[in-house]
Amino acid sequence: MTETVGTIPDPAVVFAALGDTTRLSLLSRLSDGHARSIATLSADTTLTRQAVTKHLHVLQDAGLVACVRVGRESRFAFQPEPVAAARGYLDAVSAQWDDALARLRAFVEG
Amino acid sequence: MTETVGTIPDPAVVFAALGDTTRLSLLSRLSDGHARSIATLSADTTLTRQAVTKHLHVLQDAGLVACVRVGRESRFAFQPEPVAAARGYLDAVSAQWDDALARLRAFVEG
DNA sequence: CGGAACGGCAACCAAATGGTTGCCGTTCTT
């Protein structure tokens, strides 16, 4: 709940937010572009509304969702940027690995 | 430490393993393809050898590194598969989002 | 053989996490 507004938080925070099946499924539901209220999102889970609320705040702190209050309800919407950032990070790791392999191959081939 | 040997664990476990700066930097060091001993990996951190060991086991449980004991030391090596899997998961989420945007655009354009 | 490097194991600890319940304020609907 540290309010990191516009910026994309560091990768670890994003990955940590993704590191929970409940949050992962919330996010995958929201990635269809529809903003949903907490009540709606808690409807088909075994969890309490409060539990869902907490998970949503974790996602929000990671920048993965945004909340807009409309009337009496809080609608949460998917935010694609941090996902892209996380993907970029994994790409970098993979790239480093691939380079290492390429160098190794070049070496053994003389 | 649940020994999930050959298989790639579910995304949440992988993401959770990535959700820590220490682990992230261990992994990025290892992604250069060199296997390293625990002593080596603990050398330039402020943490204890034991702390590093624990982090390495978390990474191992996520399938992100593999351990091979050679002589008196345990060498840890980067494993690319779970990274690719995680990347694939993020791709799927992004794809769903992109599709949603495309459908929306098609709708407003009539 | 004897010491030093490398690590595994266990106990322990504080803080964070994931979850609950209860209560209270708003906002909508009738």
Add this chain to the structure above:
DNA sequence: AAGAACGGCAACCATTTGGTTGCCGTTCCG
């Protein structure tokens, strides 16, 4: 105006996490 939906806030709880220290078994090197 009354009641129901929606949610925020706080307290509380058990478990997990991230870290420590101490000790003991191997393995290497002189």
